[in-house]
Amino acid sequence: MEREIRQRTTQQLTVISAAIQRDHSHPSAEEIYSRVRKVLPHVSLGTVYRTLQRLVQEGKIQMLFLGERTARYDPTLAEHDHFICQRCGRVEDVWLGRNRQVNFAPLVKEGFTVLAHSVAIHGFCQPCGRR
Amino acid sequence: MEREIRQRTTQQLTVISAAIQRDHSHPSAEEIYSRVRKVLPHVSLGTVYRTLQRLVQEGKIQMLFLGERTARYDPTLAEHDHFICQRCGRVEDVWLGRNRQVNFAPLVKEGFTVLAHSVAIHGFCQPCGRR
DNA sequence: TTGCTTGCAAATTTTTTGCAAAAAC
């Protein structure tokens, strides 16, 4: 029989979770770690990774790979896209609304089951573009 | 003064390049390595990485990150998208044509310079979806 | 011959994991 795992609310979870919730810069685990350490100086990077993993599994944040091998974390769950600056590396949320449409009917007709999708846009952000 | 680097056509380059050109399964460096080794048993993984990097820089192939931290390589340069199966991990090229429209005008108006974009679609491929 | 490229191994970078101690419930 499966025993239920009762998860606990630790101080680390609270702080890490809060840190990501208000950070829309798409930070990496390392960046979150350095921010969390200002509040909990003894937190370990392993705990940050485990907690991020837990939050992803609980569907509270998403993990992104945007053209590099480092994972970034995003607290925004609503359907949106990402702009990645080729010069400074900054990632911005992009809300294209009805300026962006993808009709999956042809795929579905071929037998694919579509669950989610995302658009990654590469280029130069405002400050980088004008120099 | 910049001296021009005259690149050389080695056997390794030829074999690795040919291997990717005909492989549309979006292989990782490790997978390409094991295929190339059948022809050049003494090739090293480092050479595979260096050669892939060179081909990417020369614009002959593209490097993709599709929701995981391993890079995959794609010989198809024409504008297309990718379907990633959540169950088996397979990546397929997807040609949505005019069933897919992204209008960047609002972004451009905000000062972004758009150079490229891509759509990643997640779900189940045909065999995985029907089981 | 010149100097780019390779193989090998060691180093880096990013993330995961084992384990005893600490914290939550």
Add this chain to the structure above:
DNA sequence: GTTTTTGCAAAAAATTTGCAAGCAA
């Protein structure tokens, strides 16, 4: 008191790099 979570350190996974020797031009 029991079970989950943590910190630490070591391990793993993916990629890069230094260097002497090999090979292309």
